Amino acid sequence: MHNGSLDKHLYGKENLLTWPVRHNIVLGLGSALLYLHEEWEKCVLHRDIKPSNIMLDALFNAKLGDFGLARLIDHNQDLQTTMAAGTKGYMAPECVLGTANPSTQSDMFSLGIVLLEITCGRRPIVPQHEQKKVSLVEWVWDLYGRNALVEAVDGRLNGDFDTDEAKCFMVVGLWCAHPEKSLRPSIKQAMSVLQFQAPLPILPPKMPVPIYAIPADPSMQLYTSSGATSSGVAAASVKSAPVLPSDSSWLLKQQGNTF
Template structure:
């Protein structure tokens, strides 16, 4: 893509995207996820939605790429249990504890990207003040205090539409709700961002997720994975237990269909 990836503009370059371009990218990304979840012949769970996988064409239209971790799911099933995969900071909490990837976990990842677009920072900043280390927690805390605009990316220099940026951040928090049953569908996200539906009213404090912890010996994790070409890809988390290796080999048959879809989406 002529303009590279979204993360390079949010975190790497001195040049900053204007707010109208950022909002267009957010809606474009949501539209791509809608196609995957509801409009193709099978539901596709991407499992690695993040700003570095959002590519920008010459007009800064968003294109979702990298389907190396994607899985096909029947529409009526809605979710499937898989090997834990994705990028830390964008992973929904239930993925970490259960290994289950779903449309809801994709929506969580979209929510993190929405907050990145608004705040201009990564989901985890280890060197930040303790209250600001995790982006979702920091933004939710200020939302509860009625001060959500304090986290807006300073590089925007107040040159933004307050209604739009507040909407994107609140929708981002809604998508990042710890309870997957409370998260919106991606179609609901688009309706709110298009101001065709009201913004949600969220709790003033980030709810605490409650999950049963898996056995300690269930899996071992590493930060490498393999894409369709067989090359090693860092910055991902994948289980390396025997069961998951068996699953990976059984799911390889869907690769051709996903490659076909990849061309359609990008």
């Protein structure tokens, strides 16, 4: 692909992506996932949606690539596997902790992270200050609760962006990356909002934290794609679910310890 992968433009020394180009990439990525999830005779779970797997052609049209972890399933079913797969920062929390099988909802979580990255120009884990990091989702959700979403838009754009589109992309990104899988949209619902054919969802002012079971055995292998630099654990057996902290530090800790 003439313009390489999206991550090189978001975080490398490639030319800065203008807002119209970012808008086109978002809709192109959404269209690709809509086809995979709903428009073919089988549902295709990609399981590794991230900027390095989004390729850009000569006109900066987005193409979703690297199907090394992808699986075919019947529509409206989850993948029956106990093996976690994916890349740090993009895996849905239920997959990280082994409390649910991969599904279209876990692909939607990854899509939500990428939407936030495209809009904000930041990686899934955001440095706050020395020795402290916060998830991109938590950071943007905090701004959403304070009605200050515009502050999250990539500062390198110098204000040259469509405010309504940027807010839409971030709200849909948070919706897709909702910690509770049952409250994430389908790709068709997300695309309706991204194309301004449906109103924005109303989200809680603070990032919700669901109660997940903690994996009992932290010694199993985590399978990743060739682009990931991960080793560590996936969950199989599950103990009873404890009450987790009221912020997302538990998830950051899990990711930091297991990847």
